[in-house]
Amino acid sequence: MDVITTAVTAGAGEGGVSAAYQMLKSRLAAQSPSVADAIADVEEDPGSRSRQFALSDALASAGLAGDRYLRAAARNLIDEVERRRSARTPATAKLDGAPDHAVMKVFFATDRELSGDRHPARQFGSVRGQLRYGSCEVSIPRDHRMGEMESPSLLRLEFRQDPEQHVVLLSADLAERDSCLAELGQSIAANGTRSALVFIHGYRTTFEDAARRTGQLVYDLGFQGTPIFYSWPSQGKLSGYILDEANVEWTQADLAAFLADVLQQPDAEHVYLLAHSMGNRALAHATASVIAARPDLAGRIREVILAAPDIDAEVFRHQLLPSLSAVPNPLTLYASSEDSALRASKAVHGYARAGDSGVGLVTAQGVETIDASKVDTGFIGHTYFAEQRSALSDMYYLIQKHTRAAERFGLQAVEGAMGRHWTFRV
Structure with missing residues (x-):
């Protein structure tokens, strides 16, 4: 998956509220209506792999997947997500042997x-x-x-x-x-x-x-x-x-x-x-x-x-x-x-x-x-x-x-x- 799609999925998965996410989303939407539609689809269900692939395809079709400025903004968003994640308490391990x-x-x-x-x-x-x-x-x-x-x-x-x-x-x-x-x-x-x-x-x-x-x-x-x-x-x-x-x-x-x-x-x-x-x-x-x-x-x-x-x-x-x-x-x-x-x-x-x-x-x-x-x-x-x-x-x-x-x-x-x-x- 390309870095921009990964970043959009990350931002959408946390509710799309961060400033870094909104900035990246606005830049992408301004460049291509089809990308804007694909982002809206990911926001509705960030876990859908088919929607993630559709966004990746839309980015490629619009010639945006390789844009260095957009890629840099995407990396900044991913860094922000990772910083927030590192501050969270690790999940408690399962000990009862029940099926996952x-x-x-x-x-x-x-x-x-x-x-x-x-x-x-x-x-x-x-x-x-x-x-x-x-x-x-x-x-x-x-x-x-x-x-x-x-x-x-x-x-x-x-x-x-x-x-x-x-x-x-x-x-x-x-x-x-x-x-x-x-x-x-x-x-x-x-x-x-x-x-x-x-x-x-x-x-x-x-x-x-x-x-x-x-x-x-x-x-x-x-x-x-x-x-x-x-x-x-x-x-x-x-x-x-x-x-x-x-x-x-x-x-x-x-x-x-x-x-x-x-x-x-x-x-x-x-x-x-x-x-x-x-x-x-x-x-x-x-x-x-x-x-x-x-x-x-x-x-x-x-x-x-x-x-x-x-x-x-x-x-x-x-x-x-x-x-x-x-x-x-x-x-x-x-x-x-x-x-x-x-x-x-x-x-x-x-x-x-x-x-x-x-x-x-x-x-x-x-x-x-x-x-x-x-x-x-x-x-x-x-x-x-x-x-x-x-x-x-x-x-x-x-x-x-x-x-x-x-x-x-x-x-x-x-x-x-x-x-x-x-x-x-x-």
């Missing part, structure tokens, strides 16, 4: 094209490819904190991902469709709950990001079934919104085929579908397509959870919701008025999004809408479903205890002109 980390096996399907790189974080690119199946391994550190997706921080002199300390994509192995589905079916039959959870990521997400997030989510939820994720060809960067929109529409047929494969597993009696952001567009359309073709499979869908859905609110109400009415239980929709990503989407499209809890809050028969504004404290305000303890706790009771919104202790009902919804108690 858990390893979770996660099944996946993706229609990203292979990149030609064998590294798990870079194996799948951001262009369209054929639908492929496989499984991967994700590590969860022993001292994992609920709601966090631990990543390396140069503030702690962590230059590489370490399974003992970070959520890491350890491997990603492709398999032939039939053999993968056979193994998936065996996992569902053997897990004791005959259940599976399928996660569909949103905008600005790499394959690595999706795998790590799935591991973190199912671990924090204590989910005992089989974890699965579907990764469509998101660009994984801030500037990729328009192309992501095109690709999330393109992927719907592939996702429908994959969901049908999962739902047709003989022992898949309880399938939980969870999507985030733009991924909800693919999930809603694909699920409706599967139900239309195979109405008998609708009863296997235990829950549909829509987290911060970047879907036109009126399209959701009048076109998608009727198509999903065959799902046995109400849909769960997490919305927020503090979601800056959805506000930006509304500005682009001109219409309210289903995940916005403002004036156009979606309330409807067959939907339990949760206003997460009170727990949405992040800078981006778009990943509260996976990072806020109260949201995770709420999903825990929904998935693990099968408790409806009216019975979950962390929620309080609000009667509005358009119907009932719920907010978090604070």
Whole structure:
């Protein structure tokens, strides 16, 4: 990794508050919009190796990686990080002999094209490819904190991902469709709950990001079934919104085929579908397509959870919701008025999004809408479903205890002109 990328990762890992970091960031952003976008991506998840590589590539493309003045500023920032690190108290060694980390096996399907790189974080690119199946391994550190997706921080002199300390994509192995589905079916039959959870990521997400997030989510939820994720060809960067929109529409047929494969597993009696952001567009359309073709499979869908859905609110109400009415239980929709990503989407499209809890809050028969504004404290305000303890706790009771919104202790009902919804108690 080049010294500038290393320095930016270090500064972002400590919150981006130091003067040396802000000076380097300003100089880089002034030279190249693509570098500015790549820095923003690293700031959101400094531990993502794919985002670090994307920044390094952007620096090289802009001709900045070798700039001696920028390199000098980068070294100054790294020196500052190291000085701060040297003043810290060393971590206490583990003495009880307990395992350093858990390893979770996660099944996946993706229609990203292979990149030609064998590294798990870079194996799948951001262009369209054929639908492929496989499984991967994700590590969860022993001292994992609920709601966090631990990543390396140069503030702690962590230059590489370490399974003992970070959520890491350890491997990603492709398999032939039939053999993968056979193994998936065996996992569902053997897990004791005959259940599976399928996660569909949103905008600005790499394959690595999706795998790590799935591991973190199912671990924090204590989910005992089989974890699965579907990764469509998101660009994984801030500037990729328009192309992501095109690709999330393109992927719907592939996702429908994959969901049908999962739902047709003989022992898949309880399938939980969870999507985030733009991924909800693919999930809603694909699920409706599967139900239309195979109405008998609708009863296997235990829950549909829509987290911060970047879907036109009126399209959701009048076109998608009727198509999903065959799902046995109400849909769960997490919305927020503090979601800056959805506000930006509304500005682009001109219409309210289903995940916005403002004036156009979606309330409807067959939907339990949760206003997460009170727990949405992040800078981006778009990943509260996976990072806020109260949201995770709420999903825990929904998935693990099968408790409806009216019975979950962390929620309080609000009667509005358009119907009932719920907010978090604070």
